[in-house]
Amino acid sequence: MFGITPSARLRPSPFYEATVKEGVTNFTTYNHMLMPTAFGKPEEEYWRLINGVSQWDVAVERQVQLKGPDAGRLAQILSPRDLSKQKVGQGKYVPLCNHQGILINDPICLKLADDLYWLSIADSNIWFWAAAIAAERGLNVEVSEPDVSPMAIQGPKAEDVVAHVCGDWVRELKYFWFRETEIQGIPVVVQRSGWSKQGGFEIYLRDATKGTALWNIFREAGASWGIGPGGPNWCERVESGLISYGGDTDSTTNPYEVRMGKYVDLQVPDDTVGIYALRRIAAEGPKRHSLGIILDAGEPVKPGFLWNPIFKEGRKVGDLTNCVFSYRLQKNIGFALIDSACVIGDAVQAQVAGVMQPGKLTDLPFL
Template sequence: MFGITPSARLRPSPFYDSTLKEGVTSFTTYNHMLMPTAFGDPEGEYWRLINGVSQWDVAVERQVQLRGPDAGRLAQILAPRDLSKQKVGQGKYVPLCNHRGVLINDPICLKLADDLYWLSIADSNIWFWAESIAAERGLNVEVSEPDVSPMAIQGPKAEDVVAHVCGDWVRGLKYFWFGETEIGGIPVVVQRSGWSKQGGFEIYLRDGSKGTQLWNIFKEAGQPWSIGPGSPNWCERVESGLISYGGDTNSTTNPFEVRMGKYVDLDVPDDTVGIQALRRIAAEGPKRCSLGLILDAGEPVKPGFLWNPIFRNGRKVGDLTNCIFSYRLKKNIGFALIDRSCAIGDRVEARIDGLMQPGALTDLPFL
């Protein structure tokens, strides 16, 4: 049994006490915070997400706030996706890259006003990156981390729960669009989004002192739909083909290699960070691609912490970046970041825990 040593480097979520009461059994670290990953019943939590409604503490999705006359300008400099037509109340998925075209984060960019944007980030310090770019470009914009902490309500019954709390206006929200409101006097942003393909919303709490209160409001409101605790579900996200930044990417991965090319607009302004490199990569063609791998093994395979090398005819051709036993497919599945010489249907072997596990490459998503 492992413990957690309190530290100023590791911040609790506003929903931390609520997840303890819900019976959280494990955490991971993400953006210098604790993120719940399990509540003691992995298969039950999976089926709750697939068939019902699940409540997640995802406060680790921190916001990088851009405020000021040049906020929109900075957002476009950071994002190799055209934001010129983005409207207030609209979010857009953006692959942020460094000057070499390497993916360094994949946030949702929320436009709250012409002079106010949030980047709802994955696990890397984009605040420092954005502040440095703003300073070197001489932009009139303040970069900060606001008191904003998302909670997710996910699953096919999530809309009914959120509409019960917030009103039927949420049913009209398009994907990644959002509205600002109050729930019991608590200021929030409600966005149709979330890291699953089962549908749902993220509720951006704008007052960290109200975390327990907001959690309990949704917990109570969701009882008719049998709401229960959960977390970003590894099995569901792999089945659904959702990329995890930092898990399925490394220090050399570009967006084209991991199915994010459709979110890159090559005609954005020339001063967009990384766009020159991304244009070269697009012209030459990426060297790797992201495919699915279904292993032959009938029993669950545990891949360990690191990527597992993939071989074809004895030659290393890529890596298995994740692996999970699918409750719906009843097979071991994962993502292969693999040489473009490989194709769907090819037979390959992944070396996992010292054993060669044969399987076949397939398209994504699995389901």
């Protein structure tokens, strides 16, 4: 059994004590914080997400706040997705790229006011990047990390739970739209979003001292619907075809290689970071693409640390970026970041935990 050495480099979330009380068994590190990943009953946690409602501590989805007269301009410079028509109260999924068109994050961009934006980021230090770009462009904007920590309520019964706590107005929220409100005096932002395809909401806590209180409000309110703890579920997200930045991408991946091309608008202003490279990549076509793979192995495989090489006719053609046993398909499945010449239906072999496993490429999502 391993312990965790306390450090200023590794922060607990405002929901840490609540998740410990719930019986958390596994953490990972993400944005210099601890994120609960399991509570000791993986299949039960999976089916709760698929059929009921699951409560997640995702405070590690930190916010990069852009505030000031040039906040909107900076948001657009950072993102190759057109934000010119984004409204207050609307979130948009955006790829962030470096000057070479390489994906460096894939946040949700929330517009809280004309002069206030949040980038709800995946795992990387976008604060430094955003602040550097703002400074070199001479923009009048402050880049900071606000006191904001998301908690997710996910699953087909999530809407009933959140409506019970917040009111039926949440049922009218469109995907990625949000509203600022209070829950028993606790300031929050409620957004229809979350890293699953089962539906749900993210509750952005705006006072870190109220983490346990907010957790318990939803835990108690959700009891009638069988709410229980969980976390971003590896099996469900692979079945649903959800890309994990940093997990399914490497230091050379561009948005077109991982099914994010539809979020790139090539007509955005020329001062958008990476747009020249993205226009070139779009014209030439990506050299790799992301497909699904179904392995022939009958028993659940133990993939260990990924990535693992994929071969076709003895030649390495890509990498297996994740692998999991699907409870619904009863098969071992994963993502292949693979040569664009490889197509759906191709027979390949993936090296998993030192063993060559035959399989077939397929479309995404699996379900």
